[in-house]
Amino acid sequence: MGLSIAAYMTRVVPLADPSDVGHARRIAQKLGEDHGFDEQDAGRVALVTTELCSNVLKHAGHGELHLRVLPREGGRYGIEVLTVDRAQGFDAQACLADGYSSAGTQGIGMGAVARLAQVFDVHADTRGAVVLARLYGKHDAAADQRWGATQHALHGDPACGDTWYLAVDGQQVSALVIDGLGHGREAEVAALTGAAVFASAPFAEPLLQLQALHQAMSGTRGGAVAVAQYNGASNRLAFTGIGNIGACLVAGTQQRGLASLPGIVGGQVRKTQVFNYADLNGNVLIMYSDGLQSRWNLQDYPGLVHRHPAVIAAVLHRDFCRGRDDVTVLVIDLEAVHV
Known part of the structure; x- marks a missing residue:
C-alpha cells in the first residue's frame, strides 16, 4: 500500500x-x-x-x-x-x-x-x-520514512507560493516541488493547482505529468516545477524540471546538480526533457525552491550527509535561506528505498 x-x-x-x-x-x-x-x-x-x-x-x-x-x-x-x-x-x-x-x-x-x-x-x-x-504512537510499528522537508512562507504569510508532494510505493518514490511565480495567495493557487494534478497520478511518466501540470496551471500565474522519480529495484532516477527549482544528488563527498530547462509551467515552455541517473547507492536527493541560495555544499558540513534527511533540510534552511521569498527544501534518502 x-x-x-x-x-x-x-x-x-x-x-x-x-x-x-x-x-x-x-x-x-x-x-x-x-x-x-x-x-x-x-x-x-x-x-x-x-x-x-x-x-x-x-x-x-x-x-x-x-x-x-x-x-x-x-x-x-x-x-x-x-x-x-x-x-x-x-x-x-x-x-x-x-x-x-x-x-x-x-x-x-x-x-x-x-x-x-x-x-x-x-x-x-x-x-x-x-x-x-x-x-509515533505506541501501536505504530511501521518503520520511519527517511525523508525530511522544511517549508516557510515569506515573512510568515499564511499563503505560501511553494509546495511539494511525496509519494512512496514500495521501492518507488515520486517527488514534486513547485514554486509559484512570485509569492502570496496567487502564487499559492498556482502551486496548489499543479500539486493536485500531480497527486492524482504521482507515478505517471514524468513528461506526461509535466504536460498535465502545464495545462492545469495555464489559468494561473504559473511557476517553476521539478519532478523526480526513483525506482529502487533498478536503482535509477528520472528527473525533469522547468524553471529554477534546484536539485542535486549527494553521496559522500560527491555532489552533482540535476539539470532543469528554462521556462514557466503554465506560461511558456519551449522544451522538456527527462534526465536519467543510475547507480545511486548511498545517494541523498535534495530539491529546493529559489528561496534557498544555491551556493551551499554539504562537504562544508562534515558528517551532515549521513544525518537524517529532516536534519539536513533544517540545516540548509537555517544557513542559506535568502529571506526574501518563500522557501522549501525536500530531502530524500534514496538508500532507504533501495533494497
Missing part, C-alpha cells in the same frame, strides 16, 4: 525566554492529541519538546522549535519535533549521557529523549545545532 504526503508548512515557535518552553510544549502536545495520539503518547511529545526547547535556551540563548505532522500508513500520524539554533554548538555526547539535565527542565536528559522518541538525531558544529525527534 502506498503512502502519499502532501505539503505541510513548518510550524515555527520562537524560543527566547523560559516562558516560551511551556508555550511550545502546549502546542506540540495538542498537535499530537489532534492527530490521534492518546494521553500517554501525547505526554511523550510534551516531555520531549520541553527538554529540547530547554536545551536550546541553555546552550544557545535563543532559537526555534519546528513542528511537523508526519502522515503514516493506515491513516495514522507521527509528530516531528525539531529545534534549531545558531550558537557555537554543544557537546552532544555529554548531553546524551544519563544524568545530564538542562536547567529548569524536568531533568530527563537528552539520553532519555533519545529513548522516548522512535527517531532521534543531532547535528552540531560551530554554526549551531539541529536536534530532531520523531514520535
Whole structure:
C-alpha cells in the first residue's frame, strides 16, 4: 500500500525566554492529541519538546522549535519535533549521557529523549545545532520514512507560493516541488493547482505529468516545477524540471546538480526533457525552491550527509535561506528505498 504526503508548512515557535518552553510544549502536545495520539503518547511529545526547547535556551540563548505532522500508513500520524539554533554548538555526547539535565527542565536528559522518541538525531558544529525527534504512537510499528522537508512562507504569510508532494510505493518514490511565480495567495493557487494534478497520478511518466501540470496551471500565474522519480529495484532516477527549482544528488563527498530547462509551467515552455541517473547507492536527493541560495555544499558540513534527511533540510534552511521569498527544501534518502 502506498503512502502519499502532501505539503505541510513548518510550524515555527520562537524560543527566547523560559516562558516560551511551556508555550511550545502546549502546542506540540495538542498537535499530537489532534492527530490521534492518546494521553500517554501525547505526554511523550510534551516531555520531549520541553527538554529540547530547554536545551536550546541553555546552550544557545535563543532559537526555534519546528513542528511537523508526519502522515503514516493506515491513516495514522507521527509528530516531528525539531529545534534549531545558531550558537557555537554543544557537546552532544555529554548531553546524551544519563544524568545530564538542562536547567529548569524536568531533568530527563537528552539520553532519555533519545529513548522516548522512535527517531532521534543531532547535528552540531560551530554554526549551531539541529536536534530532531520523531514520535509515533505506541501501536505504530511501521518503520520511519527517511525523508525530511522544511517549508516557510515569506515573512510568515499564511499563503505560501511553494509546495511539494511525496509519494512512496514500495521501492518507488515520486517527488514534486513547485514554486509559484512570485509569492502570496496567487502564487499559492498556482502551486496548489499543479500539486493536485500531480497527486492524482504521482507515478505517471514524468513528461506526461509535466504536460498535465502545464495545462492545469495555464489559468494561473504559473511557476517553476521539478519532478523526480526513483525506482529502487533498478536503482535509477528520472528527473525533469522547468524553471529554477534546484536539485542535486549527494553521496559522500560527491555532489552533482540535476539539470532543469528554462521556462514557466503554465506560461511558456519551449522544451522538456527527462534526465536519467543510475547507480545511486548511498545517494541523498535534495530539491529546493529559489528561496534557498544555491551556493551551499554539504562537504562544508562534515558528517551532515549521513544525518537524517529532516536534519539536513533544517540545516540548509537555517544557513542559506535568502529571506526574501518563500522557501522549501525536500530531502530524500534514496538508500532507504533501495533494497
